[in-house]
Amino acid sequence: WRRDTVLAMCGRIEKVHGRDWVEVIGSARKFSECMIYGHSVDDLLDGASHFHGSEEFCRVHWTGEALSDDEFRRFVASMAPEQVAIGMQSFIGTDIGRIRRLIGLDR
Incomplete structure (x- = not known):
């Protein structure tokens, strides 16, 4: 996970929902931070500055x-x-x- 990506992701959540990202995420009963981050990287950033590896560290x-x-x-x-x-x-x-x-x- 990259700090700049997390900050951009949180900023986008706030822009889309018009509320603080903590409030948005906290209002969801179930969520996956891994899925949200993966969506941000793959779909919004088109994978820029990230890679998919097969290793599970x-x-x-x-x-x-x-x-x-x-x-x-x-x-x-x-x-x-x-x-x-x-x-x-x-x-x-x-x-x-x-x-x-x-x-x-x-x-």
Whole structure:
């Protein structure tokens, strides 16, 4: 994600809706920041200064139930060498404190 693209995206949302972008996005029950950003880059900027790569640098758990401790450990253990981060979608209900404990950041 590029800061200048995010700022332009927020500015466009405000221009189109005549309200602050936070108010516009916050009024939507469901939205995906990834989809909004992707639309801005692909459809409005025609991909300028961006690229689509096949690498997934972040291993993400998007849907389903929260992982058990063992499932979480397997999830992390199965990361590809190029993956440097994990993402747990907020609505699946995984407690951030539990994640920090499982990866050893609770010290």
